[in-house]
Amino acid sequence: MSSSTQVGIPSALIASGKRLVCQPGDTIFWAGDATHSVYFVVSGAVRLVRYGRAGEEVILHEARPGAFFAEASLDSAHYHCDAMAGEASELLQFPSGVIRQLLQSDRAFAQEWVALLARQLRSARTRVERLSLKNASERVWHLLYSEGRGARCEVTVQGTLKDLARELGLTHETLYRTLATMARDGLIERQGSTLRLTA
Amino acid sequence: MSSSTQVGIPSALIASGKRLVCQPGDTIFWAGDATHSVYFVVSGAVRLVRYGRAGEEVILHEARPGAFFAEASLDSAHYHCDAMAGEASELLQFPSGVIRQLLQSDRAFAQEWVALLARQLRSARTRVERLSLKNASERVWHLLYSEGRGARCEVTVQGTLKDLARELGLTHETLYRTLATMARDGLIERQGSTLRLTA
C-alpha cells in the first residue's frame, strides 16, 4: 500500500524466520485464530480483510514486499481479520514469542519496532483521511498527492485497478470512470498502470 | 475515539510532564511545525485534523481523556496535521527527547509504548473498515458493534452528533436521518446521546 511502511528485517530476527510460499487465494490465518506469528512479505502481496454484513470484502490493509503484517496482533490473543495472499507470495513467519522476547531483550530491535508501528499508524491515518473525502476524484488526487513520488506525484499501481478501487472505497466502475474523466480534464496523466498529476 | 486506546501514564514519564490548559479552538500545534512534544489528554478532547481542498475539516483522530496523541510523530521531524482542542481541555506535554530516551533506557516503558502504538493501529484500521462501508446505517451499526459495551453494544456519544457525523464521514443531516430511520425500523434504540442495538 504505502512504501513508507517498508523496512528491512531487523538482523536479530533473521534466524527465526520460517519461509512460507503461498498461492493466490491461500489463507494465512483466519479471524479468531489464536495469534502465533508475525509475518514479513518477501514477494507478492497479502491482504488483511474483514467482511461486511452483505458479505463484501473490506480491505483493512495490504502488505507489500518489504512490510510486516499482523504486527498489531502481538499483544492480542486472537487475530481480528483474515489474511489472504492476493497473488503468489513468499513470506517469512516469525513466532510471536520470539518477537516479544526480542522486544524485551534487544533495545535496538525495540526501537526499530516502535518506528515500524509509528509508520504503519501514520499510514493508516492517511488512509482514514483519504476515505473521509466525499468524492472519487479527490480520493484519487489524495492518493497521488500523499503516496506519489517526485514532483509530479507519480504512482505505479500495484495489482489491478479493481484492487485499487476497493482500497479507495469505490466500486471499480466508478474508479475507471473517474480516472477517465480526470485524464480527459487534464488533471492527471495515465500511462498503463502509472498515474501522475499534470504539472 | 476509542476507549481501547486509553492507558495510564507510564510512571517513568510523570516527572517530565508539563501541564497545559486549553480553551475550545486553541491550537496545540500546526502541520509542518518541528516536532517537539508528545501529549496526554487529562480532560477535554483534542482533534487531529487536516483540511481537504475545499477547506473542509477532516478529523484524523480524536484524543479523549486517558489517551496520548502525536505519539506517531516521535520519529518524524514535523507534525503532519493540526492539533486543536475541541473543548476546554487539560493536557500534559512531554518532550519528545525524554520519550526517545526512555524508549532506549527503560524496557518496561518501551513495552508499554509498543502496546500503545499497537492499540492505536488497530483502532485506526477499525476506522478504515468503517469508512469503507458504503452506506450510512452500516457505518452506524459498525460503530456500535465494534465500540459498543455490553451485549447490546451500548455507546454513549462523546461530544455532539455533528462531531460523530464527521467521524463517520457523513454530513450531520444524513446522520440524524439515519439514526431516526434505524430507530423507527427497530434496529437501534436511542436515549439522548446513548445508542444501542435492539436485542
Next chain:
DNA sequence: CGTCGCATTGATATCGCTCAAATCCGGTGG
C-alpha cells in the same frame, strides 16, 4: 480455442449531499 477475470462503457436507481427552514436549548445580558 475456450474460459476466466480485468477493463471499459452504458443505463438506471438510489443514497447521501446541498440548500433551506423551523425548533430547541443553554448561555448571556438587560
Next chain:
DNA sequence: CCACCGGATTTGAGCGATATCAATGCGACG
C-alpha cells in the same frame, strides 16, 4: 425574569454522484 443569540438538532425538497446491473472487448492461461 425575559429577550436574545448562537449552535445543535431536526425535517423537507431536489439534485447529483456513486452504486448497481448489464454488456462487450481483451489478454492470459490452460
